[in-house]
Amino acid sequence: MNNPANLSYTKSHEWLEELDNDTVRIGLTDFAQESLGDIVFVNLPQVGDEVVAGESLGDVESVKAVSDIYSPVTGVVRAVNEELMDAPELINQNPYEAWLVEVEHVTERVETLSAEAYELFCQGEE
Amino acid sequence: MELKTPLYPRHLSAGGKMVTFAGYLLPVQYTSIIAEHQAVRTAAGLFDVSHMGEFLIEGPSAQEALDRILTNTVAGLADGRIRYSPMCYPSGGTVDDLLVYRLSSQRFLLVVNAACREKDFQHMREYLVDGATLTDVSDHYAQLALQGPASVEILSKLTERQNIPSRYYSFTEKALVAGKNCLISRTGYTGEDGFELYCAPEDACHLWDAIMEAGQDFGLLPCGLGARDTLRLEAGMPLYGHELSSSISPLECGLHFAVKLDKEQDFPGKAALLQPQKRVRVGLKVTGRGIARENCEVYLNGEKVGFTTSGTHAPYLGYPIAMAYLKNGDYPIGTVVEVDVRGRRVEAEITPLPFYRKAQ
Numbered sequence: 146m147n148n149p150a151n152l153s154y155t156k157s158h159e160w161l162e163e164l165d166n167d168t169v170r171i172g173l174t175d176f177a178q179e180s181l182g183d184i185v186f187v188n189l190p191q192v193g194d195e196v197v198a199g200e201s202l203g204d205v206e207s208v209k210a211v212s213d214i215y216s217p218v219t220g221v222v223r224a225v226n227e228e229l230m231d232a233p234e235l236i237n238q239n240p241y242e243a244w245l246v247e248v249e250h251v252t253e254r255v256e257t258l259s260a261e262a263y264e265l266f267c268q269g270e271e
Numbered sequence: 272m273e274l275k276t277p278l279y280p281r282h283l284s285a286g287g288k289m290v291t292f293a294g295y296l297l298p299v300q301y302t303s304i305i306a307e308h309q310a311v312r313t314a315a316g317l318f319d320v321s322h323m324g325e326f327l328i329e330g331p332s333a334q335e336a337l338d339r340i341l342t343n344t345v346a347g348l349a350d351g352r353i354r355y356s357p358m359c360y361p362s363g364g365t366v367d368d369l370l371v372y373r374l375s376s377q378r379f380l381l382v383v384n385a386a387c388r389e390k391d392f393q394h395m396r397e398y399l400v401d402g403a404t405l406t407d408v409s410d411h412y413a414q415l416a417l418q419g420p421a422s423v424e425i426l427s428k429l430t431e432r433q434n435i436p437s438r439y440y441s442f443t444e445k446a447l448v449a450g451k452n453c454l455i456s457r458t459g460y461t462g463e464d465g466f467e468l469y470c471a472p473e474d475a476c477h478l479w480d481a482i483m484e485a486g487q488d489f490g491l492l493p494c495g496l497g498a499r500d501t502l503r504l505e506a507g508m509p510l511y512g513h514e515l516s517s518s519i520s521p522l523e524c525g526l527h528f529a530v531k532l533d534k535e536q537d538f539p540g541k542a543a544l545l546q547p548q549k550r551v552r553v554g555l556k557v558t559g560r561g562i563a564r565e566n567c568e569v570y571l572n573g574e575k576v577g578f579t580t581s582g583t584h585a586p587y588l589g590y591p592i593a594m595a596y597l598k599n600g601d602y603p604i605g606t607v608v609e610v611d612v613r614g615r616r617v618e619a620e621i622t623p624l625p626f627y628r629k630a631q
Contacts, residue, residue, distance in 0.1 A: 182288075182300060182303065182304055182497070183303050183304055183305040183586075185305075185562070185584035185591075186560075186561065186562055186584065186591075188560070188561065204613075206561075206562045206584070207304075208304040208305060208497060208501060208583060208584055208586065209299065209304065209497055211562070211564070211613070
């Protein structure tokens with residue numbers, strides 16, 4: 146697996162990139178996209194929406210099934226990757242480029258793992 | 272404990288993502304449902320459908336027995352021809368839908384859904400007339416489905432031309448394919464031209480390998496249950512447990528062509544099927560943002576009028592589709608309804624079935 150070392154990871158298979166102060170970028174991991182299969186639809190919040198750590202911020206649909214995306218942080222949505230609206234398959238093609246949302250004013254966070262620890266965790270999930 | 276089909280080792284070596292379906296470990300996909308789906312629409316795909324059940328019904332009254340059990344007519348079917356038929360409970364609800372192969376005037380092969388195999392056998396035995404014997408021969412058969420426009424060319428590399436049934440819903444009982452004995456049936460569950468090959472379980476891996484090799488230059492891909500479901504859905508074909516069930520009649524499903532209420536024999540469900548039906552099956556094209564799947568409520572002008580039974584993103588069409596049952600009424604093509612997709616109302620419109628029809 147190729148999980149970038151500069152990101153942190155949740156046990157529900159989201160990745161987190163630290164941007165400037167109290168702002169993070171969120172995406173789905175390679176393990177998540179691989180398990181979901183062909184992604185055909187993403188339902189994301191809007192700019193200005195509040196998201197809560199550990200709660201659903203949207204969902205992602207593959208041909209097979211729908212899955213919730215859990216927010217790793219509590220904060221306010223600053224940006225949404227609009228490109229995914231028309232091209233959700235970008236998540237399959239490059240999960241670490243195809244970010245979902247950026248959240249600012251982050252207050253709370255769920256427990257996250259390093260790339261190394263996350264890889265071990267995924268081995269247990271397979 | 273899950274059962275394995277004879278092709279289980281091939282699924283593992285081809286990287287199949289295994290799931291349990293009707294008690295069998297089968298691949299949901301190998302690489303991508305979309306890629307496998309497109310291969311069947313534009314080239315060819317190979318499926319393991321060995322989980323399907325097979326019964327033999329034999330004897331001087333075999334045909335009469337079938338006409339007293341099934342909704343369709345078996346009398347008049349010629350040797351080497353196949354007929355689709357639902358089978359009903361006295362309530363008019365559906366026990367299963369199946370294929371009847373006429374091997375001879377006193378010998379018929381039935382192909383039933385894997386999940387229905389045991390209850391079908393019990394049901395048929397209950398209504399069986401004297402002079403006919405019923406045997407479950409499922410374990411004597413493996414089944415491979417070769418589907419897609421390139422199927423004929425691929426199969427031609429492995430068997431003599433005269434073995435290839437020329438008409439849809441016909442079969443060759445005894446043919447050598449890649450040196451193995453097969454029944455070749457021109458049938459399928461994808462909306463494409465194609466074949467279903469029945470062989471001995473011990474020959475299944477050899478056949479699989481030979482077909483995969485013969486299909487290499489044609490873009491043949493091994494396909495899993497995921498693509499099987501999206502393909503049949505695009506083709507508007509019912510799936511037992513979704514569009515058909517013990518509480519849904521074949522007439523509600525729109526299968527009038529396979530329900531012969533005017534045949535002389537009585538059969539379970541006939542009286543109920545003569546009564547007005549409560550619901551109608553419709554196709555929905557989702558025009559709003561979202562994907563309707565099964566068991567979503569459907570609303571017309573704010574009033575709940577039905578529920579979906581299957582739905583997905585249709586890979587070939589490129590938009591989400593669903594099938595639904597709506598209470599009796601007139602639903603012209605283009606009628607706008609709303610589907611409750613996990614608490615969100617998503618717009619959809621009534622669209623003709625099948626969603627996809629192959630070019631003639």
